[in-house]
Amino acid sequence: MKPVQRRFQPPWSRPSSLQQRLRTALARQPVRRNIARAMNGLVDKRRAAFPDAQTLEALRDQGQAIRDQALDHLPTLLRELEANCTANGIQVHWAETPAEANAQVLDIVRAAGADAVLKGKSMVSEEIGLNAALAAAGIEALETDLGEWIIQLAGEAPAHIVAPAVHLSRQEVAARFRTHFPELEIGEDIADLTALARGLLRDRFARMRVGVTGVNFLVAETGSLCLIENEGNGRLCTTLPEVHIAITGIEKVIARLDQLPPLLRLLTRSATGQPATTYVNLISGPRRTSERDGPHEVHLILLDHGRARMQADPEQRAILRCIRCGACMNHCPVYTRVGGHGYGTVYPGPLGAVLEPRLQGLQLQGELAEASSLCGACAEVCPVRIPLPQLIRRVRRDQRARQARPGLWSLWSRLQARPLQARRFTRALAGLAPALNVALRWLPSPWTRSREPPRLARQTLADLAEQEGFADD
Amino acid sequence: MTNARTAILARLRSTPTGGDPRHTLPGDPMMADSDELLGQFCAALAAVHGEVYPVSADWPARIAAELSAAGLQRLWYGAAGPLATELHSGWPLTTQGATTVAELTPFDQTRESCREALFAGRNAGLTSALAGIAETGSLILWPTAAEPRSLSLIPEVHCVLLERRHIVPTLEHWMSGYCQRTDRPQLPTNWLMVTGPSKSADIEQTLTLGVHGPKRLLVFVRD
């Protein structure tokens, strides 16, 4: 198939901003190479982490049941969580919108008298644009997860929800370090680059007064925040500063502590193939009277941002089961080719195609649901069995419902309602086939940009059937 | 922000459903042979780049030897922690021939000053562990006022004394044990499960040890 260059682009075939982003992403060969290599690795690691299919399926059943139970009883569990957190000394705040959540963080940071905050990896903080909101108020946000720090230096957005700097090679990381620290001698060895980050960040860890992190699970029964990580930066953010602010979506809650182990098992093995992350923390309150370390204040900000509306919809509710493992994107034929930046949203891949249109509105992000082949690979690997293709189709359906049907399609469907006229019309079209086929070849359309244009047959299907002796009934 | 709270809770729906999913214990619950568990624990810990040393009553001297070999200057420990007395009585004299022995340093101040010192110089931290998890080579830590959480976080080497009889098959086993206790103690401010030294694979998916937390994790398993 040869790509056809067309000079003229009629309005109906002009690419949307998503299409433009995807095209740019597709053209970046080195990035595509980095991402494809990393995704292949993650797919292999996940497979090796679940050697027995039967055990995995039983575990997925458990994972889904635990998350379903939590979402079915969400209002009760959130109240229970709030009561138990409060009893533990954790201050609970509720935010309906990103703006509200940002304002709450800002208030706490100001009350602590800080002009900078340490940040642990948090997708919800990306979702609400926290760093920008802090910067606008003159407060520096220092990302401390190695990958997040690298992309912060580069002024980029995360390319993956688990591995934010997955699109960069070691050479590109080194180049970014050199631009930022021209006074340092920087090689391209990964261990050296990591050691450099450790040295530069350690200095700042010892001094900052506020730490902001996300949360992996909220345990209602004990009023605890579960945070998992590999590097130790998360622990530093929750241990050293005087104030710890945890920010997360209202859907992260689970009912009981003994439901945590299967979810951790599913999450870490699906995400990176690790049997366990280096650190699993359960934070159950600020420093107690006799204690010698830990923050004096712990705040939990519970963000809605469209989640409650999804929870109230029996079909959409399923997406809130998500434990953010990233497996759906690692296995997605679209994501593995365009990477996170192609989507242009905080959550990319199949998860993003379902979530973003609900967070930001169909108007803004409904088109994301088109960036899917509906192959179903995501649903096959999702540890909590989210029917992602079904939910992507739901977005498409909702999107169609709010858009007017193009005139041509409504004509066509009206025609199909009248069989005799339809037959006559298609016969006429078949007669014009040779001429129309030439026209179709040159008709600019998004469909034919990367595909062979369809060719009309000289005889209609109905006529062919008649010739073959099929009865017309 | 009570308005936000009311509005969010009002939007949510409760769907009363039956069933209360708990975890099922993975693997064979009868597998409690202590040799097998120890073997599994050591292999799993080695796979995540942790180091295991079988020890007996001589454990303080064994730790001292490892720290000297690594050239570490101080060993921080919880002054009123469960290991303090034994550690003191078993710690070798300050100099043993040509090798210098790390200095025992208690984490005993309520001020933030310990923390500053923890960041300076070449330090190790010692903690006890409540349990070991055979399947993943993990340690369950229960930091307290007597054994602060910084000990397992800031020093470049984290040493742990684990009793062999406290190794359980999986996290599920430990968790059900804890959750089913009628006298279940309140969770500490930072309950912790540690699996190997600090690590990252953020650059080219290549594993690197010692990113922000300890670079080495030494587990001394006492029989």
Ligand code: SF4
């Ligand atoms: S949708 Fe499923 S596979 Fe994708 S990140 Fe969420 S839990 Fe993982």
